[in-house]
Amino acid sequence: MSQQDNAPCHTSKASRTWLQERGSQILECPAQSPDMSPIENLWQIIKRSVSKSKSKNLVKLKAVIQEEWDKITPQ
Numbered sequence: 366m367s368q369q370d371n372a373p374c375h376t377s378k379a380s381r382t383w384l385q386e387r388g389s390q391i392l393e394c395p396a397q398s399p400d401m402s403p404i405e406n407l408w409q410i411i412k413r414s415v416s417k418s419k420s421k422n423l424v425k426l427k428a429v430i431q432e433e434w435d436k437i438t439p440q
Contacts (some may be wrong), residue, residue: 407437 371393374380384413392403406436414433 410437 381391402433411430415426415429418425418429420429
């Protein structure tokens with residue numbers, strides 16, 4: 366799934382073709398509307414966990430991010 370905000374780079378024919386060729390669903394959102402953007406809620410969850418983890422290196426940071434991402438359900 367790909368979230369789009371109607372920025373020109375996201376709405377170009379090349380971008381849409383690339384996503385469609387890879388079977389990606391496109392979730393369109395209004396430009397400059399973070400309050401209407403579902404991905405912003407996901408980023409908040411991940412940011413909160415990263416902040417709590419106090420990871421000391423990149424490997425641990427990536428592991429925390431991946432672990433939190435894997436917990437997220439489609440609901």
